[in-house]
Amino acid sequence: MQADFAELTSKLASGDTRALARAITLVENEQPGFARLLESLDVKNTPVIGFTGAPGAGKSSLVNAVVDHLEREGKKIAVLMIDPSSPFNRGAFLGDRLRMAGHFLSQNVFMRSMATRGSMGGLAPKVFEVADVLKAAPYDYILIETVGIGQSETEIAALADTTVLVLTPEAGDDIQTSKSGVMEIADIYVVNKADREGADTMYRNLAELSHRHATTNWEIPVIKTVATQDKGIDLLLDAIAAHMKTNHLPARRLRLLAAKAGMMIRALKTRNLDDARIEEALKAATDEPDFNLYRFVKTFAG
Amino acid sequence: MQADFAELTSKLASGDTRALARAITLVENEQPGFARLLESLDVKNTPVIGFTGAPGAGKSSLVNAVVDHLEREGKKIAVLMIDPSSPFNRGAFLGDRLRMAGHFLSQNVFMRSMATRGSMGGLAPKVFEVADVLKAAPYDYILIETVGIGQSETEIAALADTTVLVLTPEAGDDIQTSKSGVMEIADIYVVNKADREGADTMYRNLAELSHRHATTNWEIPVIKTVATQDKGIDLLLDAIAAHMKTNHLPARRLRLLAAKAGMMIRALKTRNLDDARIEEALKAATDEPDFNLYRFVKTFAG
Numbered sequence: 256m257q258a259d260f261a262e263l264t265s266k267l268a269s270g271d272t273r274a275l276a277r278a279i280t281l282v283e284n285e286q287p288g289f290a291r292l293l294e295s296l297d298v299k300n301t302p303v304i305g306f307t308g309a310p311g312a313g314k315s316s317l318v319n320a321v322v323d324h325l326e327r328e329g330k331k332i333a334v335l336m337i338d339p340s341s342p343f344n345r346g347a348f349l350g351d352r353l354r355m356a357g358h359f360l361s362q363n364v365f366m367r368s369m370a371t372r373g374s375m376g377g378l379a380p381k382v383f384e385v386a387d388v389l390k391a392a393p394y395d396y397i398l399i400e401t402v403g404i405g406q407s408e409t410e411i412a413a414l415a416d417t418t419v420l421v422l423t424p425e426a427g428d429d430i431q432t433s434k435s436g437v438m439e440i441a442d443i444y445v446v447n448k449a450d451r452e453g454a455d456t457m458y459r460n461l462a463e464l465s466h467r468h469a470t471t472n473w474e475i476p477v478i479k480t481v482a483t484q485d486k487g488i489d490l491l492l493d494a495i496a497a498h499m500k501t502n503h504l505p506a507r508r509l510r511l512l513a514a515k516a517g518m519m520i521r522a523l524k525t526r527n528l529d530d531a532r533i534e535e536a537l538k539a540a541t542d543e544p545d546f547n548l549y550r551f552v553k554t555f556a557g
Numbered sequence: 558m559q560a561d562f563a564e565l566t567s568k569l570a571s572g573d574t575r576a577l578a579r580a581i582t583l584v585e586n587e588q589p590g591f592a593r594l595l596e597s598l599d600v601k602n603t604p605v606i607g608f609t610g611a612p613g614a615g616k617s618s619l620v621n622a623v624v625d626h627l628e629r630e631g632k633k634i635a636v637l638m639i640d641p642s643s644p645f646n647r648g649a650f651l652g653d654r655l656r657m658a659g660h661f662l663s664q665n666v667f668m669r670s671m672a673t674r675g676s677m678g679g680l681a682p683k684v685f686e687v688a689d690v691l692k693a694a695p696y697d698y699i700l701i702e703t704v705g706i707g708q709s710e711t712e713i714a715a716l717a718d719t720t721v722l723v724l725t726p727e728a729g730d731d732i733q734t735s736k737s738g739v740m741e742i743a744d745i746y747v748v749n750k751a752d753r754e755g756a757d758t759m760y761r762n763l764a765e766l767s768h769r770h771a772t773t774n775w776e777i778p779v780i781k782t783v784a785t786q787d788k789g790i791d792l793l794l795d796a797i798a799a800h801m802k803t804n805h806l807p808a809r810r811l812r813l814l815a816a817k818a819g820m821m822i823r824a825l826k827t828r829n830l831d832d833a834r835i836e837e838a839l840k841a842a843t844d845e846p847d848f849n850l851y852r853f854v855k856t857f858a859g
Contacts (some may be wrong), residue, residue, distance in 0.1 A: 294851040387850070509843070513836035516854050520835065521827045523858035528822060534815035541811070548689070549596040552818055556825035 260288060264295045270331075270393045272365055278391075279367060282384050293384060296391040300508070302499055303386065305415030306400045312421040313447040316482035317491075318400050324488050326363055330395040336368040337382060337401040365394070383515055386414060413511055417498045419443045419491070422461070424453035438464070442475060443494050449479035449487065472503050562590060566597045572633075572695045574667055581669060584686050595686060598693040602810070604801055605688065607717030608702045614723040615749040618784035619793075620702050626790050628665055632697040638670040639684060639703040667696065685817055688716060715813055719800045721745045721793070724763070726755035740766070744777060745796050751781035751789065774805050 266274035282289045304321075306314050318334060325332050369385060382399075389397050399415060420441035444461045446454055458477055465475040476494045480487030533555070540551050568576035584591045606623075608616050620636060627634050671687060684701075691699050701717060722743035746763045748756055760779055767777040778796045782789030835857070842853050 290851065294849055294855070296849065296851075297847075298849065509836060509840060510832075512843070512850065513832050513839050516839060516850060516857070517830060517832050517835045519851075519854040520830060520858045521823075523854065524826045524830075525823045528819060528826075530812075530815050530819050533819050533822065534811060537815050537818060538811060541814070545599075547596055547598065547600065548814065548818060549592065549598075549821075552821040552825065553596070555818070556822045 260292050260295050263292065264297075264391070267388070267392050268297060275365065275388070275392050276367070278388050279385055282388055283369065283381060293387065296387060298387045298390045301390045301394055301397050302417070303390075303397045303399060303415045304495060305418040306398065306421060307418060307441070308421030308445075309426065312423050312426070313482050314400050314421045317419075317421055317445065317447055317480060317488075318398055320480075320482045320485055320488045321398065321491065322364055323485070324492060325396060326361060329363075331363045331365075331393060332396050332398060333365040333389045333392065333394040334367070334398045334400065335382070335385065335389065336366070337399065338368050338370045365389075365392070382414060413514065416504060416508070417442045417495050419445055419495070421445045421447050422457065423448045424451045424457045426457065439468075442473070442498050443491070444475055444477045445487075445491060446477065446479045447482055450481050450484070454479060472501055473498065562594050562597050565594065566599075566693070569690070569694050570599060577667065577690070577694050578669070580690050581687055584690055585671065585683065595689065598689060600689045600692045603692045603696055603699050604719070605692075605699045605701060605717045606797060607720040608700065608723060609720060609743070610723030610747075611728065614725050614728070615784050616702055616723045619721075619723055619747065619749055619782060619790075620700055622782075622784045622787055622790045623700065623793065624666055625787070626794055627698060628663060631665075633665045633667075633695060634698050634700060635667040635691045635694065635696040636669070636700045636702065637684070637687065637691065638668070639701065640670050640672045667691075667694070684716060715816065718806060718810070719744045719797050721747055721797070723747045723749050724759065725750045726753045726759045728759065741770075744775070744800050745793070746777055746779045747789075747793060748779065748781045749784055752783050752786075756781060774803055775800065 263274050263278055267278050278292060280286070281292060306318055308314050315336075322332050322334060367385075369382065386397060386399070418441050420438070420443070422444060424446060444465065446457050446461065448454075449458075458479055461477040465477060468475070476497075478487055478491045478494055480491060482488070536555060537551065540546055565576050565580055569580050580594060582588070583594060608620055610616050617638075624634050624636060669687075671684065688699060688701070720743050722740070722745070724746060726748060746767065748759050748763065750756075751760075760781055763779045767779060770777070778799075780789055780793045780796055782793060784790070838857060839853065842848055
């Protein structure tokens with residue numbers, strides 16, 4: 256088994272996409288030994304670009320166009336599409352996948368979709384692990400696309416080095432009423448479908464918003480694109496490259512890593528604490544005449 | 558300090574309401590030694606009755622009437638009013654408190670309001686602890702009243718032996734669209750303000766709903782009351798007494814205790830795990846050439 260993983264790890268590290276797909280499936284489904292596989296990976300600092308935004312904003316077309324550009328530069332790209340498993344989005348998502356089908360033939364582009372439970376805190380842990388498997392493979396960029404509903408928007412930002420928020424000229428209300436914090440977590444704003452009416456107003460509003468919230472490190476650039484016509488993609492790639500060069504990235508990565516490690520350590524420390532076991536111990540303890548819950552807890556926690 | 562707590566504990570156990578109020582404040586504000594105080598309490602199995610329902614259903618009037626009845630029977634009652642700290646409800650809540658002012662003069666009724674953060678998972682832990690302090694005092698019943706908004710409705714059910722859901726004849730839509738699970742967690746349905754139009758329809762609908770979901774242990778009784786005119790309170794008290802006698806109560810209490818203990822044990826086990834400390838350790842570890850997050854986590858968790 257151990258030897259098996261060594262082979263799998265070295266194969267995926269050398270660019271074998273079958274090995275990569277197998278490793279992801281293993282981790283995604285928590286098949287036996289998946290934890291050991293993760294421990295054996297050589298996880299590199301592959302740049303991760305996240306794309307988020309409301310359904311219909313054109314995220315998939317934009318990712319598609321970005322992949323095209325990077326591929327032409329001779330880069331190898333892995334794309335992870337997060338499917339929040341909502342019945343409302345499945346149709347559109349399948350459509351998006353078909354639109355990306357052109358890349359399936361390319362040796363330099365690996366694509367994988369991933370269903371997530373979509374429930375509270377559901378996205379992060381598994382996506383994190385799958386992203387780590389991708390980082391152990393020889394890709395120049397990892398692109399993560401998520402349908403922006405609720406929490407997943409902010410969770411993707413916790414995963415990506417650079418988060419691109421994709422908006423349309425009509426998204427004015429979204430910005431005004433945004434409560435999910437997505438405007439705050441984005442590193443780059445894109446006004447996609449910028450050939451539509453209202454694009455300039457949208458652009459100005461975003462630029463003003465961005466300027467108001469600028470830090471010494473970074474003022475969120477606003478990029479106009481028409482992804483389906485391949486317009487504005489160069490500017491977007493420049494903005495991404497500029498953001499990747501800012502000096503706050505190592506600190507952000509460390510913070511992100513610490514948050515993830517904390518989550519994992521807490522889970523490990525409380526692993527065998529199922530309520531059935533606690534209930535069993537309590538049942539005996541409550542028979543004692545001087546039972547006290549607070550003392551019980553202290554003793555049980557050791 | 559220890560001696561101090563011994564005195565406080567014995568005073569509140571003997572019915573000293575000043576000592577009780579002081580102990581609650583100590584626990585509520587997590588003043589030094591509050592954990593030791595909780596450990597020193599002799600927490601009894603005082604019956605806890607929870608009252609929940611939408612604002613305007615007349616919960617406070619109903620609690621008021623129930624307190625009146627129990628007091629006339631010579632019982633000692635503690636009332637805990639949970640204030641979810643929402644600006645929308647504060648006004649009504651203060652009004653309710655004034656209506657209950659008559660009881661402030663009674664030796665046999667202890668009243669206390671408690672503000673909760675109202676945020677995710679905010680209600681349970683602190684209310685649990687304060688309820689335990691009340692259970693260490695010599696009361697025959699503890700009544701907990703909460704404004705039914707969101708989570709607090711189901712959380713009160715996790716705290717009470719018997720949960721009374723207070724509805725009005727006009728609450729038809731609430732029942733149809735109820736997503737919070739409050740219809741499921743209630744043990745008794747009350748149609749308050751039953752002198753209003755629609756009370757009989759409401760009664761029949763609830764009775765049908767209850768009958769459909771009846772178990773071998775319990776079919777949720779539906780009680781019509783007009784709390785402000787003291788009507789139907791006897792029937793409600795009979796229903797509460799009947800529910801307290803059902804044989805599923807010990808199992809429910811144990812389950813509840815186990816859930817609470819689990820929460821506390823997990824918190825204890827991960828107490829010193831702040832992200833800053835993890836980040837510090839990570840910073841050093843990531844400098845190693847063969848750093849792997851999954852191995853780091855395993856080592857750190859010990």
